[in-house]
Amino acid sequence: MKKSVVIIAIALGFSFTTIHATNDIVTSSTYETVTKRAVNPFCISIVKGDLDTVKKLIELGQDVNKKSNGLTPAMYAAKYNRLDILKLLVEKGAKLNVKSVKGMTAAKYAELSNAKDTLAYIKELDS
Template sequence: MKKSIIISAIALCFSLGTVNATPLNSTRNTLESVRYFKVNSFCVSIALGDIDTVMKLLSLGEDVNQISNGMTPAMYAAKFNRTEILELLIIHGADLKTKNSKKMTAAKYAEIHGATDAALIIKETLAEKKKK
């Protein structure tokens, strides 16, 4: 009986404490402070490593060099070390030399995020293309 009374008293204290609470920044509309990043479904599939969806979208004519939230699909594949998907994008004509607004390439994303396998694939592909 004592436990239930104590628990009820604590719950009542918490509920009374929050009734009069006001937001810290009550003058600013909270909807204005929310940022929305729009990443297309193709790049989300790459980031998640969903190769089946990536292959489906490629067969439907998805652009392998489109920019989504400031990054190309190859940049997403490099960042998340999705090597199979990266190779698939390269086969379908992904431009590995493309720089985004931050002057970063897919190779730079692989380097920053420690994606050594993706970095190696990019390095070998660029070296091969240079020979041609």
């Protein structure tokens, strides 16, 4: 009889606990949207200074004024001081006075990056 009373007491204890239990699990989550902007292979070749690849892509019909991630190929060449590539781009019709999405030209990118060779070349063309 004592065992029965103890078992019933334990069972009632569990049942009262589960009756009054609430499922108040608070989950707060924030989602952050990440936008990846990819630079096209043509501009990556310019940044790396790979003149042969740049020449080949131009031969295959790559537009020398097409923006990638808001910058023209000439802006990449100016920014990374790739003088030989910038000369090739200009020879193939690249426009140096086009503005980026931030409102800057190739000359401004060269100036901000302290790319003295490409900045001197651009100033030479402007005069």
